[in-house]
Amino acid sequence: MSDGIAIEVKKLVKKFGSLTAVNGISFNVREGEIFGFLGPNGAGKTTTISMITTILSPTSGSIKIYGTDVAHEKDAARQLIGIVFQEPSLDDELTGWENLDFHARLYGVKKDKNKIIASVIKLVGLEQAAKRQVKTYSGGMKRRLEIARGFIHKPKILFLDEPTLGLDPQTRRKIWDYIKEINKRDGTTIMLTTHYLEEADALCSRIAIIDNGKIIRSGTSEELKRSLGGDVVRIGVDKKKQLFGLVKRNKLIKKIKESNDGLEITATDGTKVIPIVAKIADSHKINISYATIKRPSLEDVFIRLTGKSIRDETPAVSARFRAMGGMRR
Numbered sequence: 001m002s003d004g005i006a007i008e009v010k011k012l013v014k015k016f017g018s019l020t021a022v023n024g025i026s027f028n029v030r031e032g033e034i035f036g037f038l039g040p041n042g043a044g045k046t047t048t049i050s051m052i053t054t055i056l057s058p059t060s061g062s063i064k065i066y067g068t069d070v071a072h073e074k075d076a077a078r079q080l081i082g083i084v085f086q087e088p089s090l091d092d093e094l095t096g097w098e099n100l101d102f103h104a105r106l107y108g109v110k111k112d113k114n115k116i117i118a119s120v121i122k123l124v125g126l127e128q129a130a131k132r133q134v135k136t137y138s139g140g141m142k143r144r145l146e147i148a149r150g151f152i153h154k155p156k157i158l159f160l161d162e163p164t165l166g167l168d169p170q171t172r173r174k175i176w177d178y179i180k181e182i183n184k185r186d187g188t189t190i191m192l193t194t195h196y197l198e199e200a201d202a203l204c205s206r207i208a209i210i211d212n213g214k215i216i217r218s219g220t221s222e223e224l225k226r227s228l229g230g231d232v233v234r235i236g237v238d239k240k241k242q243l244f245g246l247v248k249r250n251k252l253i254k255k256i257k258e259s260n261d262g263l264e265i266t267a268t269d270g271t272k273v274i275p276i277v278a279k280i281a282d283s284h285k286i287n288i289s290y291a292t293i294k295r296p297s298l299e300d301v302f303i304r305l306t307g308k309s310i311r312d313e314t315p316a317v318s319a320r321f322r323a324m325g326g327m328r329r
């Protein structure tokens with residue numbers, strides 16, 4: 001039934017009045033993988049997650065979770081999933097333990113309830129704080145507790161909407177470790193949204209880049225980066241015309257051009273090109289002053305595909321901002 005596919009989304013659309021927040025997207029998430037939904041503010045990430053987790057009804061399109069049609073079998077679908085919302089949703093007056101206990105009862109976790117709560121608390125490193133009221137927690141501790149809560153009923157799929165939003169780099173890295181651990185320990189499929197490129201890069205086996213309600217590219221991080229054509233190697237050299245002529249036909253070189261002080265070469269693997277070029281230069285007594293490799297980042301991929309940086313404000317915001325007079329004096 002599940003044929004290795006945990007989530008199957010087909011031609012999914014969500015309209016809010018005249019605004020199309022999700023515009024006909026299709027993708028699969030495989031069993032046991034960490035799948036990343038990467039896109040800027042307002043791209044449609046939360047709306048998509050909300051539809052998959054039965055919180056919002058789609059305008060059109062279909063969603064299956066382990067073969068279960070979400071539109072027709074909401075309850076069955078809900079049994080399979082855990083959610084960590086983008087907006088915090090803990091009870092501040094309760095302790096960490098009590099928050100988890102409440103959730104466990106809600107999901108009908110009876111057998112070994114206390115053992116399970118203790119184990120997820122340990123998983124996110126909150127043993128010392130478990131008996132304290134949540135209002136005494138830091139932002140990162142709250143986030144860890146929310147992740148533990150989403151996981152307490154052992155869902156087959158865990159949805160994390162911006163799991164590290166607004167946290168400092170150190171805490172974010174810790175949370176990445178917990179996410180990896182949950183994925184590894186129980187083979188839990190994880191779908192997460194983020195607008196942090198490094199987060200998608202560090203965690204996700206596959207990534208879909210979403211912008212303006214559409215998936216503009218998907219694949220592994222490596223595939224996405226390779227789609228830009230490869231590494232850019234810059235070589236500083238005194239006799240650049242001569243070296244250009246000597247290396248330009250090399251099979252490893254995809255593109256080559258002269259730069260101000262040398263050559264700029266595009267190649268699938270820059271680390272292989274540098275020693276070859278250096279050897280040829282050496283045998284012709286041509287001096288190389290420097291060699292650098294730049295690997296494309298996911299940011300480069302995003303810029304190439306959309307013409308803007310992922311951290312730019314959304315057009316909607318900037319238009320509104322301009323309409324309000326902005327900051328111009």
Ligand SMILES: Nc1ncnc2c1ncn2[C@@H]1O[C@H](COP(=O)(O)OP(=O)(O)OP(=O)(O)O)[C@@H](O)[C@H]1O
Binds near residue numbers: 039
């Ligand atoms: N309930 C709603 N009513 C009207 N418009 C909505 C509603 N929910 C979302 N939108 C709009 O749909 C678009 C997509 O929003 P969504 O929350 O899915 O984006 P996102 O990718 O999660 O962004 P962020 O990174 O800021 O969380 C936005 O333009 C948003 O303003």
Ligand SMILES: [Mg+2]
Binds near residue numbers: 045046047086161162
């Ligand atoms: Mg969101």
